[in-house]
């Protein structure tokens with residue numbers, strides 16, 4: 001164990017790197033590890049800080065990581081830098097904002113071949129809200145397509161700084177990285193805090209490790225936390241034995257204590273990240289602080305979907321898997337639900353679509369499950385005629401009686417794209433019930449559009465449509481912006497008069513008809529003919545809005561075997577029975593399992609457009 005070294009807060013610099021996705025944060029972080037000698041060049045592997053396999057494969061950072069870097073500085077006094085790598089995707093904005101709150105400064109990284117994108121701005125605004133000192137940096141200057149002069153002008157326009165003062169670096173070649181570290185020391189203020197006050201540390205990340213339990217990352221604001229003391233979580237008052245206190249450099253290294261401004265980790269033997277939540281304040285049981293550090297909020301799911309095992313016998317395994325996953329993911333919520341069509345499963349709440357995809361992929365990959373997920377939906381607030389109010393996270397919970405009002409969540413969207421696509425973007429946003437709030441030119445050729453839009457219109461394929469209409473040049477970011485009153489209805493799909501809950505959807509009144517037509521047509525293709533006629537209908541309440549019919553067949557399997565031997569007949573009957581096992585019964589109608597999967601698959605499910 002290292003000595004109880006005292007780090008003078010004046011010699012500490014806490015910073016994070018913020019950027020649009022793929023602008024090169026992780027690569028720059030790798031170079032910083034190398035330049036500061038924390039990781040030797042030959043041990044270096046790409047994206048050293050992205051530890052989860054899935055992060056490395058997708059090349060994105062899901063969880064913030066932090067690392068301590070020694071850096072001499074121009075004056076050679078020897079500084080301690082804490083770098084906090086933040087996730088770049090909109091789903092994880094809350095984590096980004098907590099990471100920012102743990103820092104005094106931010107490196108704003110902009111790809112010199114792409115310029116400012118939607119998340120660059122979103123992250124910049126978050127950094128400004130947290131009063132951080134922002135160091136703008138142009139990255140990837142080694143690229144032949146880099147246009148540092150042009151994009152320096154764009155950044156200068158937004159930050160109101162001198163374009164020539166913007167550093168130019170390459171995370172790939174390492175050019176400019178040392179100068180950047182020097183500038184961090186020079187420009188970012190040292191942390192300030194009251195060393196004699198009761199200890200307060202903010203949790204900015206919390207991960208589950210199968211060997212060690214929950215590892216909690218904290219930034220000490222006031223006082224000092226020492227190992228073997230009992231700590232207390234201020235949001236819920238729970239107390240825990242401190243088993244280990246340490247810093248990451250880049251491997252976990254135990255220390256005796258952490259003081260003002262220091263960033264490190266603590267291990268308490270807690271087995272569930274929900275007991276050690278991002279944003280919470282840690283204090284000491286013996287001398288607790290009176291008030292927590294502000295800004296804590298519970299993670300709030302924005303998107304819901306049902307997850308069902310394809311093989312019903314895997315239901316208990318799915319439950320175990322969700323239990324385990326939740327240990328590592330405080331934002332994942334779930335509760336059991338049953339569907340007449342799909343059997344037993346779980347209704348799950350996610351922060352957004354990417355979060356949903358990641359959870360599903362981990363369940364399938366790490367727990368070897370095969371799953372069906374129902375079309376995602378947002379949370380609706382429904383007020384019925386008798387004045388009662390409910391939050392609907394599942395179309396099948398839509399109230400039967402008269403509905404007075406329906407409110408749906410809305411988001412503020414920022415889209416940045418070359419000006420030539422302005423018309424196409426406006427058309428798309430309008431077709432998704434967007435309301436133009438404002439428009440700004442970042443330069444002569446690039447425009448920023450701001451829309452207010454229902455979240456439900458974005459969570460399906462909005463980003464894909466945006467990309468295809470702008471040949472991949474547009475970037476999108478959105479943030480919660482409350483809710484709005486909307487004309488929404490529930491559309492049911494009926495097979496022979498029976499509602500199939502898995503296909504019910506909630507859509508705007510004007511789009512309900514299109515959904516009904518598409519879904520009924522699709523099911524007519526997917527469901528095989530039966531011995532009787534099967535009507536497929538789409539309905540709003542008792543009103544039918546679309547209908548298709550599967551004509552009857554009279555399938556006499558034995559006809560072919562007329563005069564044949566009895567064993568052949570028996571074999572045919574057996575085969576038919578086998579086939580039936582993979583069928584689900586909806587009333588009298590046999591629906592192949594595959595039809596459900598095909599109709600619900602997010603690739604080609606008819607989406608309420």
Ligand SMILES: Nc1nc2c(ncn2[C@@H]2O[C@H](COP(=O)(O)OP(=O)(O)OP(=O)(O)O)[C@@H](O)[C@H]2O)c(=O)[nH]1
Pocket residue numbers: 019020021022023024025026027028059060061087088089139140141142143169170171172173
């Ligand atoms: N030529 C060049 N390529 C770079 C540079 N920095 C990053 N890249 C490449 O850009 C891509 C994205 O880099 P990452 O470091 O994964 O980007 P990121 O911002 O961490 O991405 P997220 O974690 O997904 O937000 C990778 O293919 C990198 O190899 C650079 O300085 N020059």
